[in-house]
Amino acid sequence: MSGFAAFLAKEFTEIRRTWRIWVVPGILIFVGLTSPVLAKLTPALIGSITAGQPGFVIEIPDPVPADAVAQWVKNLTQMVLIAEIVAAAGLVSGERRRGTTILVLTKPVSRDAFVLAKWVSEMALVTVATLVAAAGCYLVTLAVFGTAPLGLFVETTALWLVLAAFFDALVFALSVWTGSTAAAAGIGIGGYFLVSALTVWAPARAMTPAGLLVAVTAAPSGQGFPVTFALPVTLVLTAGLLLLAVALFRRQEL
Amino acid sequence: MPVDETAPAVTIRGLVKRFGDVTALDGVDLRVPSGSVFGFLGPNGAGKTTTLRILTGLARPTSGEVFLFGMDAVKASAETRRIIGFLPDVPGFYGWMTAEETIRFTGRLFGLGGDALEERVRALLDLAGLSDVKTRVGGFSRGMRQRLGIAQALVNAPKLLMLDEPTSALDPMGRKDVLEMVASLAGRTTVFFSTHILSDVERVCDRVAILDKGRVVMSGPLDEITMPAGAHAFEIEVAEDAERLEQALRDLPWATSVERTGLTLSVTASDPIAAQRDVPAQVARLGLALVRFETREASLEDVFVGLVGGEGRPR
Numbered sequence: 001m002s003g004f005a006a007f008l009a010k011e012f013t014e015i016r017r018t019w020r021i022w023v024v025p026g027i028l029i030f031v032g033l034t035s036p037v038l039a040k041l042t043p044a045l046i047g048s049i050t051a052g053q054p055g056f057v058i059e060i061p062d063p064v065p066a067d068a069v070a071q072w073v074k075n076l077t078q079m080v081l082i083a084e085i086v087a088a089a090g091l092v093s094g095e096r097r098r099g100t101t102i103l104v105l106t107k108p109v110s111r112d113a114f115v116l117a118k119w120v121s122e123m124a125l126v127t128v129a130t131l132v133a134a135a136g137c138y139l140v141t142l143a144v145f146g147t148a149p150l151g152l153f154v155e156t157t158a159l160w161l162v163l164a165a166f167f168d169a170l171v172f173a174l175s176v177w178t179g180s181t182a183a184a185a186g187i188g189i190g191g192y193f194l195v196s197a198l199t200v201w202a203p204a205r206a207m208t209p210a211g212l213l214v215a216v217t218a219a220p221s222g223q224g225f226p227v228t229f230a231l232p233v234t235l236v237l238t239a240g241l242l243l244l245a246v247a248l249f250r251r252q253e254l
Numbered sequence: 255m256p257v258d259e260t261a262p263a264v265t266i267r268g269l270v271k272r273f274g275d276v277t278a279l280d281g282v283d284l285r286v287p288s289g290s291v292f293g294f295l296g297p298n299g300a301g302k303t304t305t306l307r308i309l310t311g312l313a314r315p316t317s318g319e320v321f322l323f324g325m326d327a328v329k330a331s332a333e334t335r336r337i338i339g340f341l342p343d344v345p346g347f348y349g350w351m352t353a354e355e356t357i358r359f360t361g362r363l364f365g366l367g368g369d370a371l372e373e374r375v376r377a378l379l380d381l382a383g384l385s386d387v388k389t390r391v392g393g394f395s396r397g398m399r400q401r402l403g404i405a406q407a408l409v410n411a412p413k414l415l416m417l418d419e420p421t422s423a424l425d426p427m428g429r430k431d432v433l434e435m436v437a438s439l440a441g442r443t444t445v446f447f448s449t450h451i452l453s454d455v456e457r458v459c460d461r462v463a464i465l466d467k468g469r470v471v472m473s474g475p476l477d478e479i480t481m482p483a484g485a486h487a488f489e490i491e492v493a494e495d496a497e498r499l500e501q502a503l504r505d506l507p508w509a510t511s512v513e514r515t516g517l518t519l520s521v522t523a524s525d526p527i528a529a530q531r532d533v534p535a536q537v538a539r540l541g542l543a544l545v546r547f548e549t550r551e552a553s554l555e556d557v558f559v560g561l562v563g564g565e566g567r568p569r
Contacts, residue, residue, distance in 0.1 A: 002332060003363050006359070006362040006363050006365075007363065009362070010348075010359055014348065014350065017350050018350050098346045098349075099342065099344060099345065099346020100346040100347065100348060101346075102312060102340075102342050102345075102346060103345065103346055103347065103360070103406070104363065105311070105312065106310045106311070106312065106335060106338070106340040107335060107360060107363035107364060107410075108332055108335050108336045108363065108364060108365075109363050110332065253307070253312065253313040253314065254307070254312040254313070
């Protein structure tokens with residue numbers, strides 16, 4: 001893959017010097033730091049709302065550290081995942097729109113290297129930001145609750161990263177195929193809702209990325225969900241989508 | 255596949271490119287000798303940019319062959335891209351980089367590094383007149399972007415520099431700067447320069463090809479192209495009523511172009527003998543007084559207009 005290292009180095013510099021360093025990492029760190037606090041305060045907040053309404057009683061159990069993980073996971077699988085889909089949608093099509101693909105691809109840089117370096121850099125950004133945010137979430141949970149389930153944090157965060165890699169690969173393929181940031185983001189978000197909808201169908205839960213979504217969200221409540229097939233299938237789909245993105249990009253005229 | 259130093263810089267044979275029902279290139283044949291500053295002329299939409307996109311590996315031909323220094327530019331695009339430099343008509347840059355960072359980045363894409371790269375970055379910044387510019391490329395003027403575009407295209411010391419309409423959107427000063435940069439490269443590298451601005455070609459090119467409707471209609475050394483046509487260009491001055499003579503000449507089959515300025519007509523003819531016979535006859539038929547009838551050296555514009563016609567009127 002000619003030119004991969006030089007182009008990847010450019011991607012990392014671009015991350016540091018543009019909006020890319022702020023958007024998804026900013027959201028991740030925000031939800032990482034606030035999720036435990038929100039989990040701790042939610043019963044009190046709901047209690048204060050219902051206190052002034054005689055005869056209206058909601059029994060909420062005392063918050064536990066697993067509620068912080070549940071809040072963290074809920075934010076990851078909804079707000080953060082959608083933000084990442086939107087952010088990744090413009091990474092290839094944006095270069096085409098600005099004409100920088102011509103600057104790069106008239107040099108000895110292969111199109112494979114171009115697409116893969118962008119995906120690798122984006123996943124590196126998401127992974128580092130997620131680990132920092134997860135560490136922050138763990139420490140705040142420890143501070144707020146006095147204890148924190150490290151294993152649960154590791155398990156849910158790792159599974160979420162696999163899901164993020166899958167959706168990034170999907171959006172990259174869409175971005176190459178459509179050549180449009182808006183179309184890639186729109187169809188990518190549609191794909192997210194489709195995967196979410198598939199969680200209600202048992203065969204899909206067992207065999208598709210929907211199973212990872214179920215496993216991540218069910219873990220904090222102690223209801224383990226096996227990902228024996230869903231995990232390898234998601235990894236294979238991710239690789240397949242990346243290969244599709246590369247193959248589509250190779251065939252395109254710029 | 256190695257570079258063939260004895261081969262022409264560019265060899266194109268029977269190049270066809272279709273976009274659906276539209277034929278952009280219709281059997282282009284072209285040979286660009288190594289070391290020349292080659293003007294690739296044509297009106298807008300003639301197929302110049304499409305040809306350059308195929309030469310640079312950005313697009314694929316429908317049929318035909320393209321070689322750069324003997325290397326197949328379609329099958330061995332990765333190799334040919336090592337020896338070319340390219341400036342597109344609207345160059346795109348990373349707005350967050352400075353000019354220095356842009357040139358260094360493009361150098362690294364060629365695998366350059368260390369002192370050799372730093373030395374080249376300094377030399378190219380100097381050539382482009384951007385040594386003291388520390389602002390980001392996002393804030394550059396069009397002229398600065400074009401000069402940076404040429405500088406980045408030279409980072410690998412290319413054997414073939416391809417420039418697509420490098421001056422078309424520049425003000426007179428920006429145009430002058432870019433043309434001086436191109437002229438300074440003569441003898442050092444082959445320059446393939448696409449444009450529709452004829453005066454730019456006359457100023458810096460030694461060879462030229464004219465492309466019209468996807469076909470090369472003329473190609474050769476600039477002086478040979480304009481010289482034979484020189485005998486086909488005439489200036490006719492009459493004492494009065496030049497409009498009637500203009501109309502009469504336009505109807506003659508050999509008149510490829512007729513332009514009137516006051517009482518003087520500039521005429522290009524496909525058949526000079528017929529023109530020398532018919533012009534005095536028409537003047538006499540209309541009862542006009544002939545003040546002057548002389549051949550003149552044709553400009554590239556005469557040749558261009560004669561070949562391409564009024565549709566591709568040059569600037």
